[in-house]
Amino acid sequence: xxxxxxxxxxxxxxxxxxxxxxxxxxxxxxxxxxxxxxxxxxxxxxxxxxxxxxxxxxxxxxxxxxxxxxxxxxxxxxxxxxxxxxxxxxxxxxxxxxxxxxxxxxxxxxxxxxxxxxxxxxxxxxxxxxxxxxxxxxxxxxxxxxxxxxxxxxxxxxxxxxxxxxxxxxxxxxxxxxxxxxxxxxxxxxxxxxxxxxxxxxxxxxxxxxxxxxxxxxxxxxxxxxxxxxxxxxxxxxxxxxxxxxxxxxxxxxxxxxxxxxxxxxxxxxxxxxxxxxxxxxxxxxxxxxxxxxxxxxxxxxxxxxxxxxxxxxxxxxxxxxxxxxxxxxxxxxxxxxxxxxxxxxxxxxxxxxxxxxxxxxxxxxx
Amino acid sequence: xxxxxxxxxxxxxxxxxxxxxxxxxxxxxxxxxxxxxxxxxxxxxxxxxxxxxxxxxxxxxxxxxxxxxxxxxxxxxxxxxxxxxxxxxxxxxxxxxxxxxxxxxxxxxxxxxxxxxxxxxxxxxxxxxxxxxxxxxxxxxxxxxxxxxxxxxxxxxxxxxxxxxxxxxxxxxxxxxxxxxxxxxxxxxxxxxxxxxxxxxxxxxxxxxxxxxxxxxxxxxxxxxxxxxxxxxxxxxxxxxxxxxxxxxxxxxxxxxxxxxxxxxxxxxxxxxxxxxxxxxxxxxxxxxxxxxxxxxxxxxxxxxxxxxxxxxxxxxxxxxxxxxxxxxxxxxxxxxxxxxxxxxxxxxxxxxxxxxxxxxxxxxxxxxxxxxxxxxxxxxxxxxxxxxxxxxxxxxxxxxxxxxxxxxxxxxxxxxxxxxxxxxxxxxxxxxxxxxxxxxxxxxxxxxxxxxxxxxxxxxxxxxxxxxxxxxxxxxxxxxxxxxxxxxxxxxxxxxxxxxxxxxxxxxxxxxxxxxxxxxxxxxxxxxxxxxxxxxxxxxxxxxxxxxxxxxxxxxxxxxxxxxxxxxxxxxxxxxxxxxxxxxxxxxxxxxxxxxxxxxxxxxxxxxxxxxxxxxxxxxxxxxx
Numbered sequence: 001x002x003x004x005x006x007x008x009x010x011x012x013x014x015x016x017x018x019x020x021x022x023x024x025x026x027x028x029x030x031x032x033x034x035x036x037x038x039x040x041x042x043x044x045x046x047x048x049x050x051x052x053x054x055x056x057x058x059x060x061x062x063x064x065x066x067x068x069x070x071x072x073x074x075x076x077x078x079x080x081x082x083x084x085x086x087x088x089x090x091x092x093x094x095x096x097x098x099x100x101x102x103x104x105x106x107x108x109x110x111x112x113x114x115x116x117x118x119x120x121x122x123x124x125x126x127x128x129x130x131x132x133x134x135x136x137x138x139x140x141x142x143x144x145x146x147x148x149x150x151x152x153x154x155x156x157x158x159x160x161x162x163x164x165x166x167x168x169x170x171x172x173x174x175x176x177x178x179x180x181x182x183x184x185x186x187x188x189x190x191x192x193x194x195x196x197x198x199x200x201x202x203x204x205x206x207x208x209x210x211x212x213x214x215x216x217x218x219x220x221x222x223x224x225x226x227x228x229x230x231x232x233x234x235x236x237x238x239x240x241x242x243x244x245x246x247x248x249x250x251x252x253x254x255x256x257x258x259x260x261x262x263x264x265x266x267x268x269x270x271x272x273x274x275x276x277x278x279x280x281x282x283x284x285x286x287x288x289x290x291x292x293x294x295x296x297x298x299x300x301x302x303x304x305x306x307x308x309x310x311x312x313x314x315x316x317x318x319x320x321x322x323x324x325x326x327x328x329x330x331x332x333x334x335x336x337x338x339x340x341x342x343x344x345x346x347x348x349x350x351x352x353x354x355x356x357x358x359x360x361x362x363x364x365x366x367x
Numbered sequence: 368x369x370x371x372x373x374x375x376x377x378x379x380x381x382x383x384x385x386x387x388x389x390x391x392x393x394x395x396x397x398x399x400x401x402x403x404x405x406x407x408x409x410x411x412x413x414x415x416x417x418x419x420x421x422x423x424x425x426x427x428x429x430x431x432x433x434x435x436x437x438x439x440x441x442x443x444x445x446x447x448x449x450x451x452x453x454x455x456x457x458x459x460x461x462x463x464x465x466x467x468x469x470x471x472x473x474x475x476x477x478x479x480x481x482x483x484x485x486x487x488x489x490x491x492x493x494x495x496x497x498x499x500x501x502x503x504x505x506x507x508x509x510x511x512x513x514x515x516x517x518x519x520x521x522x523x524x525x526x527x528x529x530x531x532x533x534x535x536x537x538x539x540x541x542x543x544x545x546x547x548x549x550x551x552x553x554x555x556x557x558x559x560x561x562x563x564x565x566x567x568x569x570x571x572x573x574x575x576x577x578x579x580x581x582x583x584x585x586x587x588x589x590x591x592x593x594x595x596x597x598x599x600x601x602x603x604x605x606x607x608x609x610x611x612x613x614x615x616x617x618x619x620x621x622x623x624x625x626x627x628x629x630x631x632x633x634x635x636x637x638x639x640x641x642x643x644x645x646x647x648x649x650x651x652x653x654x655x656x657x658x659x660x661x662x663x664x665x666x667x668x669x670x671x672x673x674x675x676x677x678x679x680x681x682x683x684x685x686x687x688x689x690x691x692x693x694x695x696x697x698x699x700x701x702x703x704x705x706x707x708x709x710x711x712x713x714x715x716x717x718x719x720x721x722x723x724x725x726x727x728x729x730x731x732x733x734x735x736x737x738x739x740x741x742x743x744x745x746x747x748x749x750x751x752x753x754x755x756x757x758x759x760x761x762x763x764x765x766x767x768x769x770x771x772x773x774x775x776x777x778x779x780x781x782x783x784x785x786x787x788x789x790x791x792x793x794x795x796x797x798x799x800x801x802x803x804x805x806x807x808x809x810x811x812x813x814x815x816x817x818x819x820x821x822x823x824x825x826x827x828x829x830x831x832x833x834x835x836x837x838x839x840x841x842x843x844x845x846x847x848x849x850x851x852x853x854x855x856x857x858x859x860x861x862x863x864x865x866x867x868x869x870x871x872x873x874x875x876x877x878x879x880x881x882x883x884x885x886x887x888x889x890x891x892x893x894x895x896x897x898x899x900x901x902x903x904x905x906x907x908x909x910x911x912x913x914x915x916x917x918x919x920x921x922x923x924x925x926x927x928x929x930x931x932x933x934x935x936x937x938x939x940x941x942x943x944x945x946x947x948x949x950x951x952x953x954x955x956x957x958x959x960x961x962x963x964x965x966x967x968x969x970x971x972x973x974x975x976x977x978x979x980x981x982x983x984x985x986x987x988x989x990x991x992x993x
Contacts, residue, residue, distance in 0.1 A: 176385035225587060235407040235415025269419075273408040277401065284397055291393075295386055303382065307389075318396050325403045 009360035010062065017286050018058075018337060018352050022051045022345070024279060025338035028267040031245050032259040043259055043340055050342040054349030061353030065361060069354065070127070070301055073120035077146075080117040083110035084153040111154045111162045112343040116351060118166055119173070119308030121146050126177050127301040140183045143174065155198075160206050161331035165315060172311035173304060209330045226262075231326050234268040241272025259340045261332050264324045279338075280321075286352075287314045293359045302358040309351040427496070427588060428561075430526050431581030434608030436541060436571060438617040439643070439844065443532075444541060450528040451503050453511060453521065454496035454563070457485070460520040469518060473510035474500050487549065487562060498563025501546070502528055529565070535652045537620050539680035540613075540644075540780065540842065542570020543658035568658070569678070571611065571843070574780055578846050581608030607849040614643035614841050622967035623648045626960045632927075632947040633681035633821040636964055639829035639933055639942045641859035642838025644778075646964065647822075649681040683783045686818040687946060690907030690953065691746045691889075692929045693767075693813025695831070695875060698743060700766035701754040702871045709874055712738045715749035719808070726752055726808050729906070743878040744888045746904060748812050755811025760802055763810060764790045769866055770827045770837075772819055777839040777862070786823055789816035814908055824931045825944040831872055832901075832933040832942060835865040876901055880936045883958075893932055893958040895965045902932025902943075902961065904953035925949035930957035934965055941968050 030044040061069075069076075087110055122143060147170040155163040171187070199207070233247065247269035258266050268276050290310030297303045313336050320335040322328030334341050336348040407415065436444045453474065460466050463485070471478045476499075484499060503511075503523075511523060529544050545568040547560050556577065560566060566580070567573035584605035616636075623634050623646040636646035651673070657666045670678055679685065701707045717733030719726040728734065728748040734741070742750035755763070767773060773788030789810065791802035809815035822840060830837040838861050845856040865872075879901035882890040889904040907927040928950030933942040943961045950956030 172389075175388060176382055178382075231407060232415050232418050234404070235411050236419035238408055238412035238416055268404070268408070273404060273412075276404050276408070280397060280400060280404075284393070287393060291386065291389060295382075307385070314393060314396075318400070321400055322403075325400065325407060327399070327403055 006360050009363065011289070011356050011359050014286070014289055014352065014356055014359075015055075015058070017282055017289070018349070019051075019055075021279070021282050021286070021337045022054075024267065024282075025263065025335075025340075026051065027244065028263050028270075028338065029259050029340050031247065031270060032263060032266045034245055046342070047340050047345070050345045051337075051349075053342075054345045057346060058349045058353035058356070061350050062357045062360065064357075066305060066354055066357040067301065070120060070124050070305065073117070073124035077117040077121040077150075080110055080114040081149055081153065084114060084150060084157075086110075088153065088156055108343040109341075111150075111157065111159055112341075112347045114150045114154065115162070115166060115169065115312055116309075116347055118146065118150055119169065119305065119312065122170060122173055123301055123304040123308060126173075126304055127299075135177060135179050135183070137183055137186065140174075140179060140186065143170065146170075155201070158203050158206065159332065160202065161319070161333040164331060165312070165319065165333060168315050169308060169311045172315070173308050176304060176307050206331075227326050227330065230262055230265045230324050233265040234325060237269040237272040237276075239273045241268075241270050241275050244270055246270060260334060261320065261339060262324055263339045264321050264335055267338075268324070283313075283317045283336075287317070290314075290355050293355050296362055297358050298362040302362070306355055306358050309355055312351060313348065427524075427586045429584040429586065429603075429605045431583045431605035432527050432607040433529060433581065434575075434579040434610045434849075436579075437610060437612045438615045438620070439613060439645075440616065441612070442617045444537065444613070444615070444617065446530050446532055447527045448530050450501070450526055451508050452501045452524050452526050452563075453499045453503055453507075454524065455485075455499050456496050456520040456522065466518060466521070469514060470499060470521065473514065474503060474507050476500060496522060501526070501563070501565070529655075531655045533617075533621075534656060535654050536624055537615060537647065538570075538652045538655050539649045539682070540570050540615065540647055541655060542567055542572035542574075542780075543653075543655035544568060544572055545658055545662065570780055571613070572655075575611055575843070575846075578611065579608040581849075582606040609849065609854060610847040612844045612847060614638075614645065614844055615647070616645045616971070618971055619964065619968055620646040620648070622646075623964050626963040627945075627947075630947050630950065630960075631675055632945070632950065633685055634946075634960065634964070635682050635821050635825040635942075635944045636968070637825045637829050637840065637942040637944075639832040639838075639939045642826070642829065642840050642861075643844075643859070644840050644842050645941065645968075647680075647682050649679070649685070651675050651677040653677045680781050681946070681948075682821045683778050683781055684820065685946070686784050686786050686820055687927050687929075687948075688815070688817055688907040689813040689819045689824065690905030690927065690929050691748075691813055692824060692903050692905035692931050692953075693817060693819075694743060694746065694751050694811075695828075695879070695903055696767050696770060696772070697751050697754050697758065697763060697811045698739060698875060698878075699770070699867060699871055700758055700763050702739075702874065703766065703867060704758065704762060706757045707739060707754065709739050712736050713742075713750050713753045715747050717749075719749045719752045721752070721756070721808060722805050724805060726805075739874075740878045740881060741887075743875070743903070744881040744885050746882075746889045751811045752808040755807040755809075756804070758807070758811070760807055760810060761790050761792075763807075764788045767817075771830065771862075772823055772827060776822055776826045777860075778822060779842060783822070784820055786820055787816060787818040813905065821944045821946045824929075825942050828931050828933055828944065829939075829942045830865050831876060832939040834869065834872060835867060836861050837863045837865055876936060879903055879932070883932065889954040890930065890932065890958050892954060893930060893962045893965065895934065895962060895969060898965060898969045899935035899937070900932050900962075900965055901934065901936045901939075902930060902958070904958060905929030905931070906951070906953045909949065925951055928953045928956035930954070930961045932958075932961050932965070934969075940972070941965065 026044055026047050029047050033041070033043050036042070036044075125143060125146060126139075147166060151163045151166045154166065174183075174187075202210075236242070237247070247266060264279075267279065271278075287310055290306055290313065294303045294306035294310060297306055316333055316336050319328050319331065319333045320339070323330050323333070334344040337345060432447055435446070438444055453470075455466075455470075457463075467478055467481045467485075470476070471481050481499065484497060499521075500507075508523065511518065511521065515521075531538075531541065544565045547557065547562065547564045547566045551557050551566065552560060552562060557566070559582070560580075564580075567576040572579065582605060584603040586599050586602050588599050619636060623636060627634050627648045627650050630650050632650055634646065634648040635644065637644055653670055657663065702709075714736050715728055715730075715734035717728050717731050719728070726748070729746065734745055734747045734749070737745070737747050737750050739750075741747065764773075767788040772786060774785045775783040777783075794800060794802050794816070806815055810817055826837065826840060838859055841857060841859055843857050846854045848854050880899060882888045882904065883893050883900045883902050884891075890900075890902045893900050893902055905928070907929060909924055909926060926949070928947040929945070930953050931942075931944045933939045941964075943964050945957040945960045945964075947956045947960070
């Protein structure tokens with residue numbers, strides 16, 4: 001159980017960074033949904049509750065040794081897969097959106113949780129006991145199976161962004177595992193073969209988004225328009241920004257999904273280049289802290305887990321902000337701790353909790 | 368030193384390599400993001416600021432022409448005409464109050480209704496116009512145009528609107544349009560619809576909304592500070608909706624509508640060889656044109672409060688006691704169970720005593736000694752009372768269900784009703800009373816709890832006519848893309864083969880021919896020269912007739928009149944089922960209506976041989992089923 005001495009080793013800086021990012025996010029949601037009427041009336045309030053709940057879970061997570069979570073990785077992974085299946089079936093039945101699981105008082109997205117489950121499962125797989133000295137193609141195949149199952153289910157939802165994210169996180173992890181060269185060649189070849197195949201399974205609007213990214217003139221009324229409006233919002237923020245609640249782009253609702261996936265454009269318009277640099281700095285701090293924790297971990301399990309979580313946060317930051325800035329195609333991925341969304345906030349908070357957990361237990365010699 | 372100890376496997380180098388590359392990637396990507404931010408916010412900051420300050424990008428939607436609905440020969444049943452809509456660009460309205468005031472006067476709309484419109488569109492991007500009123504009159508158009516300068520942000524667009532040139536014709540099948548509701552907007556299937564759209568609310572217009580709607584196009588335009596167009600930045604051509612080809616025959620439908628005019632009831636004409644609906648009428652009906660222009664509250668109130676329920680499709684949703692038409696089922700059951708042979712006779716003295724009751728035959732003086740054929744031809748009730756007693760409710764129900772009664776036929780439109788075939792266990796469950804032997808008599812002649820829809824009778828009789836193939840009724844033949852390609856074809860679908868011996872079918876069909884063509888037959892008024900009509904009359908009591916009392920003469924107590932027939936006897940081409948609510952005797956009220964349709968069909972056949980009709984299908988390659 002929780003060792004009193006451990007309390008001294010909690011990384012309060014990391015928690016501080018997380019809280020600051022969350023507050024900036026809440027302010028942006030407040031602004032994006034201003035004036036608070038209609039469906040989006042209480043979103044900022046709800047986000048506050050989610051952040052508080054997330055912090056509580058963060059502390060809960062650090063009170064158990066992270067090896068416990070790794071040991072429970074496979075059951076957790078299985079549950080997530082079942083939830084994903086359930087979501088698809090549920091969606092089929094109600095012919096509604098297939099990303100959410102509605103549990104009466106709240107709804108959540110199993111695909112968010114599955115990212116963590118995947119990282120834990122891969123960590124568990126690559127730290128199993130009695131393994132041979134070298135990783136073989138068989139290990140790669142197994143790892144791809146771990147990745148493939150949830151990624152395909154999420155892809156089916158259809159949530160292209162999260163599926164791609166799972167692939168990128170896994171590949172990032174593979175980079176730390178030490179596969180032989182031929183494994184990487186196989187991976188590259190497989191991807192080249194699979195991509196045109198998967199393309200056929202994309203929904204019409206997803207294809208359109210990707211093609212529109214390459215050529216915005218293809219769809220000037222919808223996605224193309226959104227990209228242009230998002231760029232106008234960010235660009236018009238200039239150096240100092242327009243100030244809180246003064247962003248005309250967001251206040252006039254030019255930006256689509258402006259409290260979720262495009263929240264950064266609201267922030268960028270109101271806080272300008274200076275604000276953006278500050279936020280990027282905080283994100284970079286969070287990520288580099290994560291890497292440092294990975295490097296300093298006392299065992300391989302901790303390293304891999306920390307790398308996975310850091311990779312998850314890092315790629316989400318890049319894809320989301322890149323999307324808002326028009327350098328990455330529009331795929332629905334939230335900005336960690338910033339975008340509105342309970343499951344996303346909680347997933348990130350639990351991830352950060354695991355990071356702190358790994359860091360504070362590096363001094364303990366016994367398990 | 369520490370690291371060496373910790374990484375048992377692959378040594379520290381692999382991990383270190385990983386961190387090395389991770390650092391490089393992270394630095395590069397953050398540098399890229401910062402560079403991009405610098406580019407947008409510092410280099411191009413003024414440019415974007417300018418664009419944002421007078422964000423003058425607009426999206427003007429160009430509506431897609433709705434798909435056309437054709438009859439089986441390619442005659443359009445609907446058309447489109449141009450009309451004018453008023454919409455508002457909220458952002459260009461400096462002062463909403465006066466604008467609302469002016470608009471409410473010009474368009475004779477209450478200000479409250481206008482505000483509700485604006486509030487309902489809060490979540491729409493500002494660059495999208497809000498529809499204020501559709502299909503404005505010439506006067507309203509003039510009122511807006513003259514006040515153009517006082518109404519910045521108000522736009523008038525021309526749109527294509529639906530028209531139904533044949534007015535009420537086949538209204539229950541074609542359906543009508545209405546403005547999309549808030550609940551409908553939230554549905555996944557309408558995710559491409561926006562507020563103000565007219566969508567199908569009933570019939571084919573609703574069922575095939577997604578085929579018919581097409582894909583609206585639009586213009587992305589840059590406007591100046593006064594809201595005037597400066598240049599077009601992007602243009603997307605609208606995609607017209609797909610066309611639908613029905614199995615309906617316009618000419619026959621016209622005749623059927625005419626024959627049913629002023630009546631209350633339903634008519635179904637079907638091709639017994641494949642289940643194609645050739646005509647379907649339900650009276651009273653409604654005029655879909657009143658909906659296409661935005662239904663007036665008065666008309667809507669009339670439709671929903673009218674006790675005759677004009678919006679109900681009586682052919683598929685009207686559940687009626689089948690009356691003597693049901694004798695066909697009773698006869699089949701008795702023959703198949705081996706309870707009677709064609710030569711079995713019963714004596715009909717005009718009534719039948721059972722328990723302490725007298726069950727009357729419709730013919731007071733009685734039929735004398737009757738065999739099966741005569742019992743059907745002259746519709747002798749006493750003969751069938753005898754069969755009812757022999758059969759019992761549950762055996763009879765088995766055959767009724769096997770013949771397709773008591774459940775929906777699978778007609779794709781509307782909320783089809785299943786009717787009711789009673790069994791003893793059903794009665795126990797429903798009413799908690801055991802089945803009475805006397806009730807076997809009533810149900811044998813189609814009275815009592817039995818309920819059927821006209822469409823069910825048409826399907827069952829068609830299966831009898833064609834020798835036992837039971838088809839699911841088909842209304843849509845195929846979906847055609849605007850450029851002619853056939854996107855989806857719907858084939859006739861045989862649901863099952865009746866489990867009845869060919870001998871029984873032949874026997875019954877011959878007797879049905881006798882109903883129309885033999886002397887004393889109850890259906891003689893449906894006779895068409897040279898077209899061997901076979902059918903059965905039915906007179907369904909609305910309330911139980913008391914002994915010794917005559918027929919009720921008050922309209923609401925008068926019997927329902929049935930006539931169900933097919934023609935010709937061999938190689939049948941058409942099945943017609945007529946139901947006239949409170950029409951009186953089937954032979955007198957329903958058979959002449961069926962005759963008009965049969966005669967018209969025979970006439971049309973002579974005019975347009977089937978081969979030519981089929982060849983008239985529009986050309987285009989058949990693509991795979993979607």
